[in-house]
Amino acid sequence: MPKAPTVEDVARVAGVSRQTVSNVLNTPGIVKPATRERVERAIADLGYRPHTAARALRTRRSSTIGIHLDPYAGGISGVVLDRFVHALTDRAGERRMRVLIYAARSADEEIERMRDLLDGGEVDAFVITGTFRGDPRTRWLDDRGVPFVAFGRPWGAEETGTPDHCWVDVDGAAGVEAATRHARAVAGDAVAFLGWPAGSGTGDDRERGWRAVVGASALRLTAPEGVQPARAVVAEALAAGARIDAVVCASDTLAIGARLAVAAAGRDDVLVIGFDNTPAAEALGLSSVEQLPEEVADGVLALLLGPTGNIVVPHEGDAHVLVEPRLILR
């Protein structure tokens, strides 16, 4: 007995993705008429029949979104991603959608997990987080026509050829710009920036917001993400007699280090502003730029859901939402 044709066979014959075949079967209204005809012809030619038992059971289930959860690595700022997962779960639940979480220690391992979940029919879409230059996940998902939205821009897409995709991100530059303007207004002209070493898309973006406000000669300090390295570099700058009225930081972790250095030097007049508005910054009374992860979650679901409220390959792949963060003053 010949093997029954599969959705992959239909996709190959019609020259479309598996997702497009699935759309023709489930939500034909969103498929271009010419494409729909081609898929329907392939279905007829091959004698493809959707597995009705599977489909019947499948449609009893709610739509499920897969999202990766990093191994817990400690640190102050990881809480932002957790807040995003909380908000996504909350809002997905209101739409009777499910959120399935999976662990992976690298992008390649994450791709293996995504493959398992798709093969098992366990998820309908993915939300990926922490995009980076040359991210292999976006291409992999794009090639397979799997609906997904990224929390994070396609950093360096022009140079690396990363396919465009739907994303939601926080406008870090705008947040740091607001913090820098505030610092100049209340503390003085000498607003330093404490960031990570150059090359991280997120960090460079935040630095741009500071640079847009201060002059070319303003002091730029860098430290790896950690309270003690941040404290050391700020202490060194203060000891060297650098003029510093305020330090705007790329993260709350760096800001806590800066605050400790400032306090130890008896320079409590130096204003320190963080980024992420974590519980630690709140506890210490540090002002900080708030990422609004709840708005990010809303943006992700808005992109992922078509006009019918069902998951679709959204908006031909290049829609995005840039969330304006908010400066929280303390």
Next chain:
Amino acid sequence: MPKAPTVEDVARVAGVSRQTVSNVLNTPGIVKPATRERVERAIADLGYRPHTAARALRTRRSSTIGIHLDPYAGGISGVVLDRFVHALTDRAGERRMRVLIYAARSADEEIERMRDLLDGGEVDAFVITGTFRGDPRTRWLDDRGVPFVAFGRPWGAEETGTPDHCWVDVDGAAGVEAATRHARAVAGDAVAFLGWPAGSGTGDDRERGWRAVVGASALRLTAPEGVQPARAVVAEALAAGARIDAVVCASDTLAIGARLAVAAAGRDDVLVIGFDNTPAAEALGLSSVEQLPEEVADGVLALLLGPTGNIVVPHEGDAHVLVEPRLILR
């Protein structure tokens, strides 16, 4: 045509739970012979046939554990539960099991979510967190024979008639006792306790560890969970001239408030020890009792998985694991 008998019909006729019927069909080895015979007789009498299409598809899927994720409420200590979810996801993934998260704002709403997930066949077991006196979730799950393990003891089970269940918890009393002994050894005899108002199972348990070490006249302070209330109550005690060599606290949030009060009073000689070992405590250099959420996750999976590595109604419902926390000195 008469309606085909269901697993519920078999359960009713045999006088057992749905889960026991499921065990007879899938893992008969764990069912007592007398019970197994009764179920098998009911299956034969009713002419029950498992839905083979459903079962075939079902067994292609991995086992899925449902776990509730609280709405994000800010705060310093919420991170412990997030760490537990991270660890559970990680370790479940290693066993090729899935973790599905859902949101709910109350125990009753959580029960509705659990019902939806069970009805849709979307999960095989639950992990519940934050158990409390008279918790309706444990009884609901117990009545239905749904496999579950709680992170949290059946607080007040004797008085409230809460059914016994499988649980993993952290030995808060032992952790605070270690912190109190350390404080007496390095700071002095006058070790105060800063806890929450009486009546929370967790808080009372932690207080017992302190009480076991200090005399009956030792100073006990209380504040609701929050940096500012904690700061105020410690500041007041110091201003009133109370003799305080150290403050052992029921949470890092309380400890940060205590630390701020101590610093503002120029009493940096007072040792402050927190509970939860959060990133905020680490950033501030506070010693703290570490809950080891990764060990809790291991304990939960050990109870949930039978000897075959499959999910079972574990150990006749009353096995438990008490994790000994660790004092982290800074």
